[in-house]
Amino acid sequence: MIECRNITKTYKNGDMETPVLKGITFTVNNGEYVAIMGPSGSGKSTLMHILGALDTPTLGQYLIDGHDASSLTQDESADFRMKKIGFVFQAFNLLPRATVLRNVALPLIYAGVPKEQREQRAKNALKAAGMDEARFKYLSNQISGGQMQRVAIARALVNNPSLLLADEPTGNLDSKTGEIVLATLEKLNEEGRTIVMITHEPDVAAHAKRIIMLRDGLIVKDEINKDRVISTT
Amino acid sequence: MRITDLLEETYSAVTVNKVRSGLTVLGIVIGIGSVIAMISVGQGAQSSIQSSIQSIGSNLLVVTPGAQRVPGAAVSAGRGSAQTLTLDDASAIDSTVTNITAISPEVSRRYQVTAKGTNTNTSVVGGEPDYATVHNVTMDLGSFITDQSVTAYSKVAVLGPTTRDDLFGAGTDPTGQTVKINKVDFKVIGVTVAKGGTGFNNQDDVIIVPITTAQRFLSGQTYVSSINIQAQDSKSMSDVQQQVTDLLLARHKISDPTLADFSVLNQADILAAASSVTNTFTFLLAAIAGISLLVGGIGIMNMMLTTVTERTREIGLRKAIGGKNRDITLQFLAEAIMLTLIGGIIGTALGWILAWGVTKFAGIATTVSLSSVLLAFGVSAAIGLIFGYYPASRAAKLSPIEALRYE
Numbered sequence: 097m098i099e100c101r102n103i104t105k106t107y108k109n110g111d112m113e114t115p116v117l118k119g120i121t122f123t124v125n126n127g128e129y130v131a132i133m134g135p136s137g138s139g140k141s142t143l144m145h146i147l148g149a150l151d152t153p154t155l156g157q158y159l160i161d162g163h164d165a166s167s168l169t170q171d172e173s174a175d176f177r178m179k180k181i182g183f184v185f186q187a188f189n190l191l192p193r194a195t196v197l198r199n200v201a202l203p204l205i206y207a208g209v210p211k212e213q214r215e216q217r218a219k220n221a222l223k224a225a226g227m228d229e230a231r232f233k234y235l236s237n238q239i240s241g242g243q244m245q246r247v248a249i250a251r252a253l254v255n256n257p258s259l260l261l262a263d264e265p266t267g268n269l270d271s272k273t274g275e276i277v278l279a280t281l282e283k284l285n286e287e288g289r290t291i292v293m294i295t296h297e298p299d300v301a302a303h304a305k306r307i308i309m310l311r312d313g314l315i316v317k318d319e320i321n322k323d324r325v326i327s328t329t
Numbered sequence: 330m331r332i333t334d335l336l337e338e339t340y341s342a343v344t345v346n347k348v349r350s351g352l353t354v355l356g357i358v359i360g361i362g363s364v365i366a367m368i369s370v371g372q373g374a375q376s377s378i379q380s381s382i383q384s385i386g387s388n389l390l391v392v393t394p395g396a397q398r399v400p401g402a403a404v405s406a407g408r409g410s411a412q413t414l415t416l417d418d419a420s421a422i423d424s425t426v427t428n429i430t431a432i433s434p435e436v437s438r439r440y441q442v443t444a445k446g447t448n449t450n451t452s453v454v455g456g457e458p459d460y461a462t463v464h465n466v467t468m469d470l471g472s473f474i475t476d477q478s479v480t481a482y483s484k485v486a487v488l489g490p491t492t493r494d495d496l497f498g499a500g501t502d503p504t505g506q507t508v509k510i511n512k513v514d515f516k517v518i519g520v521t522v523a524k525g526g527t528g529f530n531n532q533d534d535v536i537i538v539p540i541t542t543a544q545r546f547l548s549g550q551t552y553v554s555s556i557n558i559q560a561q562d563s564k565s566m567s568d569v570q571q572q573v574t575d576l577l578l579a580r581h582k583i584s585d586p587t588l589a590d591f592s593v594l595n596q597a598d599i600l601a602a603a604s605s606v607t608n609t610f611t612f613l614l615a616a617i618a619g620i621s622l623l624v625g626g627i628g629i630m631n632m633m634l635t636t637v638t639e640r641t642r643e644i645g646l647r648k649a650i651g652g653k654n655r656d657i658t659l660q661f662l663a664e665a666i667m668l669t670l671i672g673g674i675i676g677t678a679l680g681w682i683l684a685w686g687v688t689k690f691a692g693i694a695t696t697v698s699l700s701s702v703l704l705a706f707g708v709s710a711a712i713g714l715i716f717g718y719y720p721a722s723r724a725a726k727l728s729p730i731e732a733l734r735y736e
Binding site for chain 2: 187191
């Protein structure tokens, strides 16, 4: 379970204080699929950084499964990210000239998992993300954008995280490939994955079961996506 | 992060850009190679000088006459000119001083030597049978001077191989032939084995005759020009030196050691002096080569800084998926060290080849010692550490958010 309790984030630049998040409170239960939307400048990215434990809130608390991530040191938060969070980035961020399999197994290196286990888990994650087994040994810059994002999703899944955090996962893809990636995320959610997706596109957000709208650092709307929930039930 | 994983990550990072890695490594290769080659030249010079000093004999003490002093006059004729050492001094040393294995009083002077129409100017040494022990002389042909020939004032001569070559032609057997030294006929009884000495102290360009014969028929004087003493071992040398000094002071009735009319030279002192010269020489060469190693190290740092900038997003990603600062530092440090170690290995091989080439084509003795190879490895690893640390810590300090956003 993911809990945000009255999170504020204020950037200081000399004497100038710029409040970006002004008290965000929400809870994401296990198995939910949440889209966080908002125009640029709404604090979307800052919230994503806090949810990803890449940054800490100025005030308030952020918990995953009861573990507080709001005041961790750099190394502690690295450990936290390794265990709890899987990232899917807009720009994929794969290691070029490394195989698909190695890219996916990369997070497990930092977890100290032995090589055979790493490869096995990477293969399972790739299958879960819908990658064709024939491409496991391809170099990551030899595959198409859609496949790259699936590899990135597999990498996010490989350490079995509590939260799959996707930041504009379709931003660098054409709409058709984007649909495939979104379908992959949907499938994973149906298998029980908790997903939080940051996006500014309503079409993309429409795939989630719950939509949170941000504006000027505050939640202005938090509602069930009736279309999706009704259509799936 | 496991060590094997670290090495694997490092290996793939280094091999991604082979040309750049290769060129960076080249800097280290040249640096290490030239350090090894230069040190080998220095150490080669050192060992060839040492062996040429040791070819004179081992554990050697040389007693030479001091300056001649005329009573009442302040004129000194220079060290070695005094005629103060005699054969009696030598036999007194032989019978009194302990811990000596051989003693060889010698007279030596250069003479024009002729034989059957050829002639040469060479050093003629009057010696005793112990000369062979003291100077490590072994016979190639014939025999050496015997006690009998010393007591009998025999006109016999032993030739050094160079002298034999000059007088009789290379490789010939001159035993039984006659050479004329200072117009006196000597019968050749043997030729010594070449020792390969060079320069002013050529052990091969010499004629050895019985000391008594040399005194009577050549110099016409009863003085000896030096007494060479071989001590039992290197430890007893200073003790022997002290005993000889005390004995000769007593025999020459001199109470103040500073006024001694002789001096005792210790081979160890000569070796030490020569070593200190060649050490300085070696150090100088290594220092010059070290500059290129430094430049190579800066090349490593330059490449690592470029790499860190280029791979900013990768660093961000690694941090996002759980890489700690320590992991990032280690990874980049390991890359730098791997590059320098590869450079060290190739550089050592290059240095070895250069040293071999110097010996082969320039005829200068070289010695590649284990210590210089270890030094090269130590230095290259240290360069990796020192020049890799700054880029690595820069990589580790990157904020993951900034790094992921980097274009």
